[in-house]
Amino acid sequence: MSATSPVHSPAPTYAAVLRTPHARRTFGAALLxxxxxxxxxxxxxLAVKGSTGSYAVAGTVMAVLGLTSVPLSPARAALVDRFGPRRVLPPLAAxxxxxxxxxxxxxxTSGTPTLALVVLAAAAGTLTPPLGPVMRALFSEMLSDRNLLRRAYSLDTVAEELLFVSGPLLVGLIVGYASAPAGLVVSAGLVLVGTLALVTSPVARSGKRKPASPAPENETAEEMGATRDAGVLRAVAVAAAMGVCLGAVDLLVIAFAEEHRMPGAVPWALAALSAGSAVGGLVHGAxxxxxxxxxxxxxxxxxxxxxxxxxxxSPHPYALIGWVALGGLFLAPALTSAYLLADESAGPGRRTQAGAWVNTAFNAGATGATAAAGLLVGTLPPAVCFALAALPAVGTAVGTLVPAVSWRRLRPLPKSVAGAEPAQ
Known part of the structure; x- marks a missing residue:
């Protein structure tokens, strides 16, 4: 078997994922x-605030970075699908x-014009390398066993969440010994070294992806394409709804704690959400x-x-912590399933782009919900705000569940599209 041949595991486990040839090296590089x-x-x-003395400027620069990074992620991922990671990722990372x-x-130093900072942030956002979608697409190429792939995706989702927890802690250490601009330099080194290590892995071969599988005998190419597009759209819609939930929760937890005069409960609630998500993600994959x-x-x-x-x-912030932790148990599994559905539906040649659309939808939903929650908090009771934040997830779930169940009853998708399922 070649180094880049798909691997089928008779006993899919997290250890089996990491034992796949070159998986640990590639996954570790992507995480770095x-x-x-x-x-x-x-x-x-922190760097912009320290330089300009203005939170408004810092917020503007950060918003510009996000506005150019998130929406353009699918376009950068499409370039990877077309030309391969070895040709696209190094110039982006550099x-x-x-x-x-x-x-x-x-x-x-102080005195740098705000416009210059905005332009630099906008340009940086435009070139952000899509390492997450690329890693998930590489997992999909390495692993032909869908159960093993689900474990790989679950592991990836949990690891990514832990990165967003450990990242700020690392910045805190850097700022404690150096300065906020030093944190930007470290960030630059991380993305450059990690990307170069990723593209030198044997599984990140250059060139075009293998073509999509032909349509089965009882399904035309047009019908298969429509099925795949519908699957990606469902994954994107549900991911956006999940983003709305997550984006609103942070602000709503703060408002709830302040109403009960217990601001100290906020970090515990947010930690409970992350912990619940990590546990749920690992269980879902197992x-x-x-x-x-x-x-x-x-x-x-x-x-x-x-x-x-x-x-x-919840009658008390302690009860809220428990409910938020319970909600977290669904978060990583749902996001993992969205990535899996996009991967299954898109087929070879479009997997990186499909995963990027899911990621973009999730981030866009979170950003929009944070802004909307800011307008609603203080105007409506927290219970109503929580219900409104959950409404898109409930509505989208019901709206996508009915056609998914109906389609499966009428005509199950071929394994090349829906993923291999255990024999009934």
Missing amino acids: GRLSNGTAPLSLI GYALLLTALAVATA VDWRMPTAVRLPLLTLGLGAVLAVAGL
Whole structure:
């Protein structure tokens, strides 16, 4: 078997994922580069605030970085699908690292014009390398066993969440011994070294991806394409709804704690959400599901929305912490399932782009919900705000569950599209 041949495991486990040839090297490199996503935002805010003395300018620069990075992620991923990671990722990472370094230099002293900081941040966002979607696409190429792939995706989702927790902690250490601009330099080094290590892995071969599988005999190419597009759209819609839940929860937890005069409960609630998500993600990957991804995704999202809606009725912040932790159990599994459905539906040649669309939808939903929650908090009771934040997840889950179940009853998708399922 060649180094890049798909691997089938008779006993899919997390250990089996990491034992796949070159998986540990490739996954570790991707995580190293993606750690920059956890360190760069806070470093940028602190560096701009220290340079300009203005939170407004810091917020504007950070918003510009996000506005250019998130929406353009699918376009950068499409380039990877077309030309391969070895040709696309190095120039993106080099440009991104160079611009982060330029921002570090610009914020090291006061007096840099705000417009210059905005332009540098916009350019950096444009070149952010899509390491997450690329890693998931590489897992999909390495692993032909769908159960093993689900474990790989679950591991990736949990690891990514932990990166966003550990990233700010690393920035805190850097700022304690150096300065916020130094955090930007470290972020630049992380993304550059991680990307170069990733693209030198044997599985990140250059060139075009293998073509999509032909349509089965009972299904035309047009019908198969429509099925795949519908699957990706469902994954994107549900991911956006999940983002709404997560984006609103942070602010709503703060408002709830302040109403009960217990601000100290806020970090515990947010930690409980992350801990619940990590546990749920690992359990979801370890279970041998017989339920297809297209059905499992809306059910998990429905559970997430329902729990968060009930959380707003908590009589005390301690009860809220418990409900938020319970909601977290659904978060990583639902997001993992969204990535899996996009991967299954898109087929070879479009997997990186499909995963990037899911990620973009999730981030866009979170950003929009944070802004909307800011307008609603103080105007409506917290319980109503929690219910409104959960409504998109519940509505989208129901709206995608019905057609998924109906389609499966009428005509199950071929394994090349829906993913291999255990024999009934």
